[in-house]
Amino acid sequence: MRKIKHLSFVSCVVLIFLSACGSSENTTIKVGEVTRSLFYAPQYVAIEKGFFEEEGLDVELQTTWGGDKTMTALLSDGVDVALVGSETSIYVYAQDSNDFAVNFAQLTQTDGTFLVAKEPHPNFEWEDLAGTNFLGQRKGGMPQMVGEYVLKQHGINPQNDLSLHQNIEFANIPGAFLSGDYEYVQLFEPTASVFEKEGNGHVVASFGEESGHVPYTVFMSKQSYLEANKENIEKFTSAIYKAQQWVQETDSAEIAETIQGYFEDVDLDILTSSIERYKSQGSFATDPILDEEEWNNLKAIMEEAGELPEGNISYDELVNTEIAEDVINN
Template sequence: MVIAKKAAMILAAAMLLCALMCGCGGGSELRHVTLNEVTRSVFYAPLYCAVSLGYFEKEGLDVEIVTSGGSDKSMTALISGDAEVALMGPETGIYVANQGLENHPMIVAQITKRDGSFLVGREAEPDFNWESLRGRSVIGGRPGGMPYMTLCYVLKSHGLVPGEDVEVIDNIQFPLMGGAFEGGTGDYVTLFEPTASEFASSGRGHIVANVGLESGEVPYTTIMMSSKTIAEEPEFALSFVRAIYRAQQWVKTASDEEVARAMQPFFPDSSIETLSAVANSYRATDSWMYSPAMSEDAFTRLQDIIEAAGELSARVEFGSLVDNSFADKVMGE
């Protein structure tokens, strides 16, 4: 009888423990989220830090980052449903809005606020002057993309007409630009980090100018979600933006080495020293946003650059593409 009672007690305890474990497991289950990024670059440090430091996990999200190799491809992944979130240039959102797509994706957070590329040449030019590009060629990205349009904007600001004074090579896909330059195409190329620094350290090229410093502040990289996701799952959108904001705030006060170590899982072939130097460079040029909200003035400047490049069919209203409600809420918490 005593043995039977003990057995019953043990069985009851085991069942209770099992129930508690199952309950805890269900409550802590993370939601898998696919984020499609335009390319892999230290320029997007706040995103990688949000993953590695566990900010997304604290919001109940398991974020998988897929690299597409172009804003158009990131937008396609978002519209098709292959990705729930996308990191890309805001110009792609403007193009889609102007195509009349109903319930087009919306910008919910801004990550960077200037061009993140560097002009890399074949020779060291300690006294570089933009006039040096006259009669030369530059691999500049695809027409309609922010790297290409910002480069053209900078060239014009220095009195150089793209296509006349400077040949801007625009038929090479973004991921292949460095390889094309290394293979002998072009006199110069615009590269993002850590690629630019790796080219310089290996002697494959020399950084001669910072395109972002020349172009001034402009919304350059954003987080976008579908209108349907925002309408049907506002808590998910809020959680995602909250994680980004916390990472932005952490990056603001962290040391360059701390940022480098947080990013390294996403750049296994880059040393801490290289990533620290790159982080210092982007911080020194004030390239990162430390809050996710986009200003209307910045959005207007973005459309000015697109219009100057001849790629803007019509101006897009700020509120029809930018949703700052989630950014405003997390910043007010």
């Protein structure tokens, strides 16, 4: 017994020594997410399952509420990494920024919004939107651009064929839909399912199923930060990849239980059904690589919306796939 106690004491001394030498200290990375959404489930899984910690990282997550605010935080060094639509990196690049944002890890690969109607429409057709009062998303943002793209694919001109409203702040859209006379709205999960459960709306279609693969939400950093912190960004991407694989292999109920703390006001059954809805339509990227076909699809959507800046929007400059490829291969 005395021998065991002695070994325990020695182990404690070794642990204290290692701690004092700094070998157990993690590197902090500040992340700004454009909104809080179940759409970003793999990110929360990476935190809760300890995948970042396994890589020697501490992630400080803050919600920055909107693409413009998120990019302002990134460019002003308020955050090190931004989780936001990749269209924002194109807008910054087009302004001839000396230190533009580079996309290095994709998290979602479809649009994440659903078309919600105030009244039931069991036999809904996209053409039913003509002449209606439609509450859209912010002009120039991915939800609105994809929404317009899908409508046009179904022969509906958003500016001429319906009454389109885009003057509501992102965070206030659900409340505005409830209190206003809007007939349709684009909503993310779990808000769409909450509306259904409470009888305040009915999900009639998915924009994600209609639009195909796009780099909808991507982790990006300033060029200078990537160059100075490549090893840490590789570790960050590795943690995200582990989470992506775990989400693919795990049932929706377990995922919901794992990340429930990020959505304390939402019932577990709603979280589960919302995650399943995203999984079933392939919204969560299975790896962090943003390929050129997805990038070109994004540019086509932006061009259709009249939001693609002139000039060469270079995939090679704005997208770094080497980090993700190294993570996957190793």
